[in-house]
Amino acid sequence: MSFGFSVGDFLIQLATKIRKGFVEAPVQFKSISDDDNDGRSPLYASARIGCEKVARLLLKQGLSAHPKDEKGHTPLFEAAGYGHLNLVQLFLDWDLDINPEDIELNVSLIITTHYSKETIIQFLLDRGADPNNLSGRDLTPLMWASLYGLTSVVQLMLKCGAEWEIKDSQGRTALSCAAARGSTEVIQILLQNGADIKTDYYGFSVFSNAVSHDEYANLTTLLSANKITNRITNIHQPDRYGRTPLHVAAAGGHLQSCLTLLDTGSVELEIKNIYGQTALSCVAACPNPELILLLLENGADINTEDNHGRGVIFYAASENRHSNLTAIFTSTKIRNIHRPDRYGRTPLHVAAARGHLQSVFTLLKIDGVDCEAQDEFGRTALSEAILRKRFDVVELLTTFSKTTPEVLICPVVEPSSFSFCDICGVGKLKGETFYHCDTCCGADFDMCQVCYHIGARGLDRSHELELWPRYTHL
Known part of the structure; x- marks a missing residue:
């Protein structure tokens, strides 16, 4: 059964009456255990608006202090996320049998970290929440705090035993998160506490994490720290896909990050990824002609070609970067x-x-x-x-x-995806069958049926192509 009215509106009205003294005795509710359309009992709304009296009335009527909605959230999550310490304490104290190591406490800590509610964070930690739990979308509370640049929360987490070396399923640490979207202050705190500048399971470095979001200030901090400690001897080391930090910055069209990398004086412009693309090849497909000119001024080869024999003009034309084409044509070295x-x-x-x-x-x-x-x-x-x-x-x-x-x-019909035939360059349609090679281009070679039936094959014609009935990530 579902409510025919807004639970939130109902409880706000009830809370108003309680504050005005209109409701003094316990209220007898009809169908008090009914959930709304999201599977939430009235207790969720009281937790959200922060009305302890309403919450106590509901609990006395027999509602569980720790129900879960369709997403697995409880009233404790709501109270923690909205910063209502009194309700957090109420929900934990109401059911003293709750396991201190329960995932509910850990996820509540993560939610609170996201909203930077330090008082509640400290309270949850004191009640047994694990600062190293990976229940929050595969990230620890320290990772979340690092990602959002919450300096004081990061300091609190480290003080309470959070470990910076914990990795998620992709091998990323708190420092990786801080480099991507955090702050220079958080990066410095983590480094001062011994955080190591390491790569993830794909060889993606913290430098690449920083430039992927054009966090050039973070990049500068990391470069300075590495210069002192010399923890990574080659900051331009390619990842498992052959991408250097310059590849990543160029592919994103991030001018400032590219400038910062070039200023190191140790960038190799002609390193190619597994597709045979240099940084110039990557930037040719981005709407940033200034970045193309910057790489050319620093010695990038305008005549570079990928594994298909395609140059920078081909990449610019394939993405309709006509401004890039004009910039490229200003080079007299193009053959x-x-x-x-x-x-x-x-x-x-x-x-x-x-x-x-x-x-x-x-x-x-x-x-x-x-x-x-x-x-x-x-x-x-x-x-x-x-x-x-x-x-x-x-x-x-x-x-x-x-x-x-x-x-x-x-x-x-126009394609509804960013996946294209590697022969003709035309986008594949959702649900369209296509041919795939598990060997060419690092198992990333697809071909439309039109090209296949006129005789096209993979980079090596001896490779067996498999007809895929569906493209599952479209």
């Missing part, structure tokens, strides 16, 4: 703007197939463009645009093309 990849596809092919009108127009203005160029499957940029019903691109290309291919125009 072949329209260079095809290993499948014979040019930047014009991918821009046309994905319907990027402005990038198509920018490429067409560059000397040497060949609108009739065919990939190894006989497809031109125009035939791709017609096939995928990119009518504005078709109109533009027709004025530059000598012939108009007779290709069946079929309706195209």
Whole structure:
């Protein structure tokens, strides 16, 4: 059964009456054990609004002090999260049989840490809450406090026995959390307490954690600390995917973080990840032409190519970064703007197939463009645009093309994901079957059925491709 009214409104009215003296004797409720639509008893609302008298009335009527709603939350969570110490104490004292090591106490501590309720944090710790429990989405209270830059809470946790070296399921520590989104003060506190600058299970370092969110102030603090302790001899060490901190910063388009890394004087610009991409390849797909120019000024190779033979122009065209294309064209060192990849596809092919009108127009203005160029499957940029019903691109290309291919125009539904065919670059549709290779590109090679049926295969044609009936993370 569910309430036909708002539990919160009802209890607020009741609390008002109690405060005004209208309700003195215990109130007899009808269906007091009924839950609302979220599986919450009236006790949750009293915990949220902080009315101890209402909570006591409800408990005297026989309601459990520790029920759980559909999400596993209890009134204790509500009281702790909203900072009502008197209710936290009431719920714990009402049921003295509760195990001090119960997960409820630990999760309540995590919730309270998130809201920085230090008095309640200390109270829960005194009542037996474990500061090293990983029940809060795989993070300890210290990790949560570090993540949100709660300096005083971090100090309290460390004082009460919180361990900085505990790792979550991905190998991240409190220092990893602080580097990603915390504060320089928290980082310094953790380092002063012996926190080690280590990588996670994927080889992702605290430096990469900092630049992934463009926390360049945190990055500076970590670099300074490492310079003194020399705990990590190579701050640009790649992770298991071949990504250096510069790769991560570049892929996010984080200019300040890239500047901070470049200022170390030890950055190697031509390190490639497992896909054969350098930092310049990564930034070419981001909307930040200033960062492209910065890397070029520092010596990045404009002619770099990935495992598919695709250069920075291909990446910019595939994501419609026409401002990046203009910035790249200012470099006089670029050898072949329209260079095809290993499948014979040019930047014009991918821009046309994905319907990027402005990038198509920018490429067409560059000397040497060949609108009739065919990939190894006989497809031109125009035939791709017609096939995928990119009518504005078709109109533009027709004025530059000598012939108009007779290709069946079929309706195209725009992709609903960020997953693309590694051959043609077109996004896969939700629920669409596709071919996958467990060997190429670190088991991250997918191909649409269109490309497969015209003869496309993996980077090594001997690799067996598996037809996947669904793409589960779309």
